[in-house]
Amino acid sequence: MELRIEKTTQPKKRPTDQEMAGIRFGSTFTDHMLLIGYKKGLGWHNGRIVPYGPLSLDPASTCLHYGQLIFEGMKAYKISGGGIVLFRPDQNMARMNKSCERMCMPPINEDETLDAIAKLVEVDEAWVPSVPGTSLYVRPFILADEAFLGVHPSNSYLFATILSPVGAYFKEGLAPVRIYVEDNYVRAVRGGTGYAKCAGNYAASLKSQEEAEKAGYSQVLWLDGVERKYIEEVGGMNIFFVIDGEVVTPELNGSILPGVTRKSVIELVKSWGMPMSERKISIEDLAEAYKSGHAQEALCTGTAAVISPIGELKWGDTVMRFNDGKIGEVSQKLYDEITGIQTCAREDKFGWVYRVK
Ligand SMILES: *Cc1c(COP(=O)(O)O)cnc(C)c1O
Numbered sequence: 001m002e003l004r005i006e007k008t009t010q011p012k013k014r015p016t017d018q019e020m021a022g023i024r025f026g027s028t029f030t031d032h033m034l035l036i037g038y039k040k041g042l043g044w045h046n047g048r049i050v051p052y053g054p055l056s057l058d059p060a061s062t063c064l065h066y067g068q069l070i071f072e073g074m075k076a077y078k079i080s081g082g083g084i085v086l087f088r089p090d091q092n093m094a095r096m097n098k099s100c101e102r103m104c105m106p107p108i109n110e111d112e113t114l115d116a117i118a119k120l121v122e123v124d125e126a127w128v129p130s131v132p133g134t135s136l137y138v139r140p141f142i143l144a145d146e147a148f149l150g151v152h153p154s155n156s157y158l159f160a161t162i163l164s165p166v167g168a169y170f171k172e173g174l175a176p177v178r179i180y181v182e183d184n185y186v187r188a189v190r191g192g193t194g195y196a197k198c199a200g201n202y203a204a205s206l207k208s209q210e211e212a213e214k215a216g217y218s219q220v221l222w223l224d225g226v227e228r229k230y231i232e233e234v235g236g237m238n239i240f241f242v243i244d245g246e247v248v249t250p251e252l253n254g255s256i257l258p259g260v261t262r263k264s265v266i267e268l269v270k271s272w273g274m275p276m277s278e279r280k281i282s283i284e285d286l287a288e289a290y291k292s293g294h295a296q297e298a299l300c301t302g303t304a305a306v307i308s309p310i311g312e313l314k315w316g317d318t319v320m321r322f323n324d325g326k327i328g329e330v331s332q333k334l335y336d337e338i339t340g341i342q343t344c345a346r347e348d349k350f351g352w353v354y355r356v357k
Contacts, residue, residue, distance in 0.1 A: 001036070001047050001112050003119060008032065008051035020129040021167040025304060026137065030124040030163040034116055034140075038106055038157040049120050052162065058147035062154040068144035069199040070099040073303045074260070075135040075166075076121050076356060078128045079344040084121060084356040086138070087303075087342045089114050091260040096140065099196040104153035105142055113140075117161050118356045124163055125357070133168030135342075137304075169305035174327050174335055176311030177300070179234060180217035181283060182208050183316070187232070187255075189225035194232075194255030201257075202236075209235060219300070221313065223283060225255060231281045237302035238262035239310075241286065242330050244294050246275040253280075261301040265334055267350065274330075283315055290320040297328030306342075307335040 008031045015028065029052055037046040063069045072092045077085055093110035100107050117140060121128070128136040140161040144154030185208040188194025193201060205220075212220045221239065224230040231250050233239055238259040240249045247269045252258050269276040289295040298310035298320070311325040322328065340346030344353060 001044060001109070001116070003116055004048040005119075005123065006048065006050045007123070010051075014126055015165070017129050017131045017134070020165045021131045021134050023165060023167050025166050025169065026139075026164050028164055030127040030136075030165070032120060032123050033163075034120040034159075034161040036113070036116065036159040038159065040106075040155040044106075044108065044112075044159070047116055049116075049123055055158070055160070057143075057145055060147035060149055061143070061145045062148060062152075063143040063145065065149060066144075066151060067198070067200045067203075068103055068105060068154055069141065070096065070103055070105065071139060071141035071197055071199065072096050072099075073197075074138045075303055075342070076128050076138055076163075077135050077343045078130040083344070084125055084128050085342070085344060086118070086121070086354045086356060088260050088264065088352045089117070089354050091263065092140070095197065095258065095260070096142070099198060100142065102193055102196040103198055105144065105157060108142075108159060113159070114354075118354075120161055121163065121356050127163060127165050129165050129167075131167075132343075133339075135166055137164045137166045139164065166304075169308070174307065174309060174332065176309040176322075176325055176327060177218045178216065178312040179219050179221050179300075179310050179314070180212045180215060181313060181315035182212070182220040182222055183228050183283075184208075186225035186228065187222045190254045192225070192255060194225075195252070195257060197257060205235065217314065224253075229282050229284070231283055231286065232256050234300045236304065237300035237308060240265060240299050240301065241281070241289075241295055242297035242328065243289050245296075246277060247330065248277050248279060248281060250281055251278040259302055261303060261306060261338070264338060264352065265301050265307075268334065268337055269330075271349075287315060287318050287320065290318075290322075295320070296323060297330050298322045299328070299331045299334070301334075306338055307331050 146154035146156040300308040309331040
């Protein structure tokens with residue numbers, strides 16, 4: 001696929017590294033964006049990197065009415081010596097195709113699309129911050145843009161990628177979060193779209209998130225949508241526990257989003273020779289393990305925060321405080337190892353790092 005590059009004639013004022021470190025997540029964007037069109041019969045075409053700016057959409061575009069809209073999220077890091085790397089972007093491309101399949105959207109060419117994203121990062125390389133803990137967040141997405149109000153998969157799509165410099169997710173480093181167990185609303189059910197990174201899953205979660213914030217919690221923990229009994233995941237992050245020295249996480253069941261960070265944590269824990277299991281975990285069993293002193297740590301994993309220790313988990317009247325509300329040993333070790341690999345400060349034994357330049 002040909003990629004046309006049209007550079008901006010009016011570059012924005014790039015924030016200093018210091019300013020970038022304090023930016024609110026996802027609120028500042030770079031000078032360029034990547035766009036690729038799709039038409040049935042023609043396939044993906046007209047790839048171009050153009051100045052960042054508003055998209056023009058027909059108001060009848062199907063994504064605006066029926067939500068055919070998926071996205072991805074990954075990060076680019078500046079490494080010592082000035083190179084730029086992405087962390088496991090092949091996983092994001094593969095997941096994007098799984099989301100496409102679920103939402104009746106055409107598959108992307110994973111390699112070509114990744115090349116185009118890497119090219120965009122290179123064009124805006126001055127925006128990759130280099131202060132420790134900072135990175136350039138990469139947000140690819142695909143929307144349906146056929147002007148048609150029938151309920152039917154669109155015949156026309158737009159693939160886009162925008163870039164956003166981000167500071168450390170938690171300003172004080174690894175700060176434990178307070179989470180509230182949601183046992184009223186549900187996010188996803190088996191057979192639904194939980195495993196796809198589609199916009200609608202997030203729209204469905206906002207109400208619960210808003211109530212959690214009002215009650216002083218930063219995120220909600222979702223239970224399974226059928227029995228509201230088994231632990232699934234947290235907002236935009238997967239969840240792990242350390243119980244009796246074993247690391248456990250809910251097994252993928254179709255309603256949990258298969259996180260790249262989740263997968264990396266599982267692979268790392270196994271490589272350390274620690275017991276690791278993916279299984280069903282009921283909230284009752286967790287509360288039981290907590291009360292009897294067997295649950296040592298709880299942590300969330302995701303691209304944005306990498307590792308986010310859980311200080312407090314509230315389920316009805318039961319309040320679980322893990323590791324005295326402090327960062328646990330396993331959480332810290334995972335954070336150090338993953339962020340070390342992401343910035344090439346530690347050896348990349350698994351071949352996870354993708355070199356942009
Ligand atoms: C993106 C996402 C995650 C985390 O996935 P990563 O690939 O690790 O960033 C977890 N849960 C949901 C619902 C998500 O959308």
